[in-house]
Amino acid sequence: MDIKNKSLLKNLSYVDGEWINANDGSVTEILNPANSESLGSVPNCGSSETVAAIEAATKAQTKWSKADVKERALVLRNLHRLMLENQDDLAKIITFEGGKPISESVGEIAYAASFFEWFSEEAKRVYGDVIPGHQYDRRTLVIKQPIGVVGCITPWNFPSAMLARKIAPAIAVGCSIVSKPAPETPFSALAMAYLSELAGLPKGVLNIVTGDAEQIGAALTGHKDIRKITFTGSTSVGKLLLKQSAESVKKVSLELGGHAPFIIFDDADLDAAVDGALIAKYRNSGQTCVCANRIYVQSSIYDDFCERFTQKTSGLLVGNGLEEKTQQGPLISNNAMKKVSLHIKDAKDKGAKIATGGNPHALGGLFFEPTVLTGVTDDMLIAKEETFGPVAPIFSFESEQEVIRRANDTSYGLAAYFYTSDLGKSWRVSEQLEFGMVGLNTGIISTEMAPFGGIKESGLGREGSKYGVDDYLEMKYISLAGIEE
Ligand code: ADP
Numbered sequence: 144m145d146i147k148n149k150s151l152l153k154n155l156s157y158v159d160g161e162w163i164n165a166n167d168g169s170v171t172e173i174l175n176p177a178n179s180e181s182l183g184s185v186p187n188c189g190s191s192e193t194v195a196a197i198e199a200a201t202k203a204q205t206k207w208s209k210a211d212v213k214e215r216a217l218v219l220r221n222l223h224r225l226m227l228e229n230q231d232d233l234a235k236i237i238t239f240e241g242g243k244p245i246s247e248s249v250g251e252i253a254y255a256a257s258f259f260e261w262f263s264e265e266a267k268r269v270y271g272d273v274i275p276g277h278q279y280d281r282r283t284l285v286i287k288q289p290i291g292v293v294g295c296i297t298p299w300n301f302p303s304a305m306l307a308r309k310i311a312p313a314i315a316v317g318c319s320i321v322s323k324p325a326p327e328t329p330f331s332a333l334a335m336a337y338l339s340e341l342a343g344l345p346k347g348v349l350n351i352v353t354g355d356a357e358q359i360g361a362a363l364t365g366h367k368d369i370r371k372i373t374f375t376g377s378t379s380v381g382k383l384l385l386k387q388s389a390e391s392v393k394k395v396s397l398e399l400g401g402h403a404p405f406i407i408f409d410d411a412d413l414d415a416a417v418d419g420a421l422i423a424k425y426r427n428s429g430q431t432c433v434c435a436n437r438i439y440v441q442s443s444i445y446d447d448f449c450e451r452f453t454q455k456t457s458g459l460l461v462g463n464g465l466e467e468k469t470q471q472g473p474l475i476s477n478n479a480m481k482k483v484s485l486h487i488k489d490a491k492d493k494g495a496k497i498a499t500g501g502n503p504h505a506l507g508g509l510f511f512e513p514t515v516l517t518g519v520t521d522d523m524l525i526a527k528e529e530t531f532g533p534v535a536p537i538f539s540f541e542s543e544q545e546v547i548r549r550a551n552d553t554s555y556g557l558a559a560y561f562y563t564s565d566l567g568k569s570w571r572v573s574e575q576l577e578f579g580m581v582g583l584n585t586g587i588i589s590t591e592m593a594p595f596g597g598i599k600e601s602g603l604g605r606e607g608s609k610y611g612v613d614d615y616l617e618m619k620y621i622s623l624a625g626i627e628e
Contacts, residue, residue, distance in 0.1 A: 148232050151233065152183075152334070154330075158196045160340070164186050166189075176241065178463070188354035203346065209317075219315060225338045236330050243427055244464045255335075285620050289617075290371045291318060302325065303332075308607060309373045310335075313373075313615045327475055329353045360380075370393060370394065396596075396604030403433055404560070405438045406572070407420070407440045408563040416448070420438055420452060420586060424533070429530065429534065442539050456514075457500070457513070459513045461504050461506065479531060486528070520538070521549065554599055555600055558578055561584075577599065578597065579602070594607060
């Protein structure tokens with residue numbers, strides 16, 4: 144990978160402050176999705192390396208939880224600074240391993256770094272409570288303490304930001320971490336581990352184990368010293384981890400799949416809605432859990448919207464993410480290509496029209512044409528399943544109550560978006576949408592200052608914001624008796 148600061152490129156796992164190989168020396172090769180070229184390899188670790196990491200993290204956690212809060216905040220501030228100082232190189236690593244257009248990767252690093260800044264500030268605000276005693280000689284205290292060692296599993300679509308969003312609050316409150324990056328994108332996580340060392344994080348507080356997902360997942364969920372599991376990824380793996388964690392009743396936070404409705408009412412600012420839908424649909428080539436997956440347009444403006452949206456979609460520049468002008472990079476895998484093709488074929492067979500795109504891109508490999516489908520109906524696969532690709536299905540609707548019912552008719556509940564200029568409707572619809580996050584007149588909702596997370600089968604818990612530390616804390620109540628002489 145051609146970057147300036149070569150020390151960011153690590154090809155070993157990171158356990159107890161040491162860079163380690165797998166015990167059996169085996170490695171996994173990592174490929175660039177834009178051209179299938181090898182980017183190097185990382186150790187193929189399994190259970191035993193994970194257990195060693197948990198033991199190191201357990202030892203480190205005792206000390207880290209007793210560090211002065213200002214020391215923890217300083218390490219996080221350092222990490223924030225180091226991420227930004229290396230922003231261009233770290234962004235390139237994301238693009239090399241994940242294919243993301245470089246401008247989006249630069250944005251992801253800023254977003255990732257923002258969690259270190261935010262939680263360096265929140266570290267100092269882990270307040271408790273003093274509650275009036277229920278008897279005259281008693282006082283009731285509530286304190287919050289770090290939960291302990293955290294097991295963390297992250298996806299490939301935001302390899303830097305998803306890790307930062309989990310480890311920043313953990314580090315802030317005095318937890319230690321054993322983390323497994325996605326097999327497609329380990330280098331961003333390893334670079335972050337390297338920077339954490341420079342930032343002054345004591346050894347053993349952050350451990351990164353690359354390798355076999357099932358073995359590492361089972362070791363994390365099965366170990367008594369792991370007190371919390373935090374996961375971002377598919378709903379099926381999230382359910383599996385929840386089941387595995389039930390055995391020892393671990394606290395679990397899950398950020399899972401989504402199937403975001405994007406609703407445009409006929410009183411909306413149409414230009415703004417077109418631009419918002421483009422961002423919400425095609426960010427990371429449609430491979431984010433908050434991507435618009437069902438675009439509902441009120442019937443009186445349906446044709447107008449479809450025309451404007453299709454025109455802008457067909458102008459999106461597809462190419463290698465490293466080229467500055469690229470707006471759509473490759474998909475992550477052959478499976479992703481297959482799912483996109485399947486959703487398009489199914490929709491076509493059931494009567495949808497392809498307004499633009501619809502095929503693998505002429506560039507070949509994992510590139511797919513940004514695609515718009517019109518005349519989409521609720522019986523099509525794309526109306527139910529997460530596509531995770533650059534396909535925009537556009538549905539038509541008549542009334543407010545109808546579209547709310549259809550938008551909520553899904554087992555997912557992560558993000559929803561809608562555009563209107565009516566104040567009453569803004570409130571009514573926001574309150575009735577069964578989703579953890581609502582973008583009202585915007586297609587971008589992610590910020591470290593707001594609680595990110597879903598309801599229903601989209602997850603448990605919230606990340607970022609003042610609530611983001613809660614998942615890494617236990618509450619303890621102390622009943623203080625015998626105060627009177
Ligand atoms: P995707 O289909 O987007 O890759 P996954 O849920 O499969 O989503 O992957 C998200 C993360 O979960 C990755 O780090 C992956 O390696 C990990 N993972 C997949 N299967 C398991 C498993 N059985 N146990 C633990 N982690 C897993």
